[in-house]
Amino acid sequence: MFSSLDSIYPLAKVSREDLANLCDVLWNWRPCTDWAMERTCQKRAESIPCSCQRAETLTTFFDFYRETTAFYVPELTYNSIPALRTHEDLRGMIQFIKNNPDDTRLELTQHYFSHHTTSSSKGLLSNDQNRAFNVAARIMTMLTCSAEGQSDGLLETGSQPTPWRSDQSFNQFSNSAIPRQNPISFESYASGCPSITLPPASITAKRLKKLAKLKITSTNDLRNHLLLDEKDGTVAIYHHTSVLKQHLRAYQYDGTQGNPDQIADQNVSLPKELIVETLNTLKYVIFPIEPESQSILRSLVARERFDPDNCRLDASTWKAVEGDNIRYEYWGTRLLRLYDELENPTPRGFLESWLERKSGARYVMLVTLAGVVIAILLGVLGLAVGILQVWISWQQWQHPVA
Incomplete structure (x- = not known):
């Protein structure tokens, strides 16, 4: 019998200080003390730029963090302890993975639990260790992952986790979770690009709703971005642009000492090209600057918990990295599938399905x-x-x- 809910859900409570420390371990910056202590920021009161402004754009990510950690339930048996007991344990695990991105998962697990826990940790269960590393990887990449032969109950809910194999390093996992495929471009960006081209403004939110009659849904799993479900008539959109921009800023780190590229490599958990592509699919493809698509976006922010940062996307943050000629190598196949759906919509409703069968x-x-x-x-x-x-x-x- 457990003595309290804290032993069943050890990470259920999240403080502002925990979130401030999370920013520090993920991107090497932290909100000001006033923000962490839930006080009025003195710099903001004096109209001085402050790190708390960056933290305020991460509201939906912090909600995701709370939900993800709240449902961590350790496998406790007699004389065993949780692999994660506090948020500090989770941050230590994230930092350990970042410091050793080329070690295999098996090596990471063995080394971490042999050197970063006390002798009383001998009762730790391997399943619980794997679950803890799954949580850490998900916070770092927003990819739902699992160890080999372990689904964490995700299959029962209809989710297909990305496997992080025991012989795979974290870099290998993050680089292969969303593989590159045949690239596609839009005609306005296609000068000199040897790829399939699509008409500009052909896959907007307005067209997806009006022509294909698709419902846009939110997803917290980056691998599900632009995923079309023909049966349910939905298309999933990964919407955490504030997180993607924090990753991109880490790549653009301009430190005064050492090699900035090496520093950035340790700060970022996803390939830079994937980050830029995902931002471009949101800014230029799905939600371009035109009234109806922007109206749909605002509705999604209000009703579907989309990241409000989508409404203030500043393309200069990432456009300078890739330029104007964008070839979609990660999301090209899904964009092409959405275009095909717009050209030949799947019948929705009884009448359309009956007419389709009869035709x-x-x-x-x-x-x-x-x-x-x-x-x-x-x-x-x-x-x-x-x-x-x-x-x-x-x-x-x-x-x-x-």
Whole structure:
């Protein structure tokens, strides 16, 4: 019997200080003390730029962190302790992964739990260790992952976690979770790009809703971005632009000592090209600067818990990295699938489905044959009517009325 809820859900309570320390371990900056202590920021009161302004853009990410950590339930048996007991444990695990990104998952797990815990940790369960590393990786990448043979109950809820194999390093996992595929470009960006091209402004939120009758839903798993569900008539959008921009700023770190590229490599958990592509799909493809798509975006922010940072996307943050010629190598296949759906929408509702079934090629011959039969019947009836009229005329001629 557990003594309290804290032992069942050890990470359920999250303080502002925990969130401030999280920013520090993820991106090497932290909000000001006033923000962490939930006080009015003195710098903001004096109209001076402050780190708390960056923290305020991460509201939806902090909500994601609270939800993810709240549902961490350790596997406790007699004489065992949780792999994660506090948020400090989780931050230490994240920092350990960042410091050793080329070690395999098995090596990370063994080294971490042998050097970063006390001797009383011998009762730790391997499943709980794997679950703890899954949570750490998810916070770092926003990719739902699992160890080999361990789904953490995600399969039962319909989610397909990304496997992080025991012989795979963290860098290998984050670089291969969303593989590159055949690139596509939009015509306005396609000069000199050897890739499939699509018409500009062809896959906007407005067209997805009006033409394809798709419902836009939010997803916290980056791997589900732009995923079309034909059966349910939905398209999932990864919306945490504030997190992507923090990752990108870490890549653009301009330190005065050491090699900035090496520093950035330790600060970022996702490939830079993937970050830029994802931001571009949101800014230029799905939610371009046109009234109806922007109206849909504002509605999603208000009703679907989309990141409000989408409404203030500043393209200069990432456009300088890639320039104007964008080739979508990570999301190209899904963009092409959405374009195909717009060109040939899946029938929605009973009437559209019935008409779609009746419009198949196998029914064309039946319709043609039915037309021929009807024409023959009408011809026979017409012939019978003609014969009857001739007979009546003959009788009138043979037997005139006096």
